[in-house]
Amino acid sequence: MAKYLLLKHYRGAPAPANCDAPMDQWTPEEISAHVQYMQDFAAKLETTGEFVDAQALAPEGTFVRYDGEGRPPVTDGPFAETKDLIAGWMVIDVDTYERAVELAGELSAAPGPGGEPIHEWLELRPFLAMPSTVTE
Template identity: 45%
Template sequence: MKYMLLMQFSATGTDFPGIDTWTQDEVRAHVGFMREVNEKLVADGEWVDAQGLGGPQQARIVRADEGGAPVVTEGPFAETKEFLAGFWIVDLDSRQRAVELAAHISTAPGPGGRPLNMPIEVHPVMSAPSQEL
């Protein structure tokens, strides 16, 4: 079954200081950890996709107005407490494996090399209903 793992960060910076305040070595360690996770997923045949996302300053929320025209709200969003920083789509044998993988990703190093223990959401990827419906 496929799962989507969502990496969340606090928009308020209360979880840890923003990555723009980290030293180059801290950023290298964090990115290196993520690369190792991805390489292992590929080697184990569990990889589907993974991407880091731009920060909330680059994000947009789009809704249609009553006439169907787009209404765009630019980030950062005052009402948002967390933002989506990246995701993985993995093809795993069990939900337990998804939970284990999410826990491991949560330990990515941050400032001072300490594990961030950031929240990772685990969502099963649902397949589309059959054409017969």
């Protein structure tokens, strides 16, 4: 088994095919359908043992970077208008990379405006694993 992180971007590059309208312009019903799709997807993966965790993130945040001079500087951002704002993430534990790609593709089909799949780009990242130790 290998763990993968699926990063869900608020707007990807290129923008999702059916997601020209920012989520703050979706109807409450469209947002509910989108969230329900993701909850159902996670529930399905719980039954197969492939779901590890998932969280949505608030659109506002703060950048912090230690500068070696005491209190680290704080900068506002990222902002909802940012091109690649991370909206949330899901961790899956699957047997193969191909399965991870399959699941990312399925999650990419979450509904958006008008109930149509938004075909959003998801970032698929494997967790860094320690190399196998060779013993003789």
